[in-house]
Amino acid sequence: MANIIGVSGSITSPSRTRALVETIVTKATQRLHASGDVVDIAQLIDVLGTTVSFNDFPEAIQTAHDKLRNAELIVIASPVYKASYTGLMKHFFDLLDPKALNGKVAILAATGGSDQHASILDYQLRTLASFFGLYTVPTAIYAKDSEFTNYKLTSEAIEQRIDVALEQAALLLARPATQALVA
Numbered sequence: 001m002a003n004i005i006g007v008s009g010s011i012t013s014p015s016r017t018r019a020l021v022e023t024i025v026t027k028a029t030q031r032l033h034a035s036g037d038v039v040d041i042a043q044l045i046d047v048l049g050t051t052v053s054f055n056d057f058p059e060a061i062q063t064a065h066d067k068l069r070n071a072e073l074i075v076i077a078s079p080v081y082k083a084s085y086t087g088l089m090k091h092f093f094d095l096l097d098p099k100a101l102n103g104k105v106a107i108l109a110a111t112g113g114s115d116q117h118a119s120i121l122d123y124q125l126r127t128l129a130s131f132f133g134l135y136t137v138p139t140a141i142y143a144k145d146s147e148f149t150n151y152k153l154t155s156e157a158i159e160q161r162i163d164v165a166l167e168q169a170a171l172l173l174a175r176p177a178t179q180a181l182v183a
Contacts, residue, residue, distance in 0.1 A: 004071060005074055005075070017077050019153055020109055020141070083124075084120065098131065101133060103133060104133075107165045108125040111145065114144060141162055
């Protein structure tokens, strides 16, 4: 059984990014018969921005990092801010041991106002995942603000992309532990 953790990089609540992450994690738990949870950067704002020492993490950050370490599948998502992911999400990952996620599988997702922001997936999030040694599924998920109603995903096309990404993740998760993957 896989453990699935989503990271919502949004700094606001409610959030379309959080809704997208919850949708992906829920579908993943059903498909993979696994447990799932979401780490919400918006809920860590009070402690995350003031944490600068690697030797003294607040319990909330330590707990969130532990969830990632114990996950087999990680969903990483952010709203697009000035052609990148949020600064507090970057800080959250900056505080994580670079080897902590090595070999895990990731699905990448983002939300934004227009299609022109979709390049964040390959030029920002895939780079972040690569740094941590994560195997990312080929299909990334980008959802525009117009594909949500009252912070609920309403796009059949995005739902189908999620299904494709989950199929790819299931294949990566099913590989034998001794089987090397070509990066």
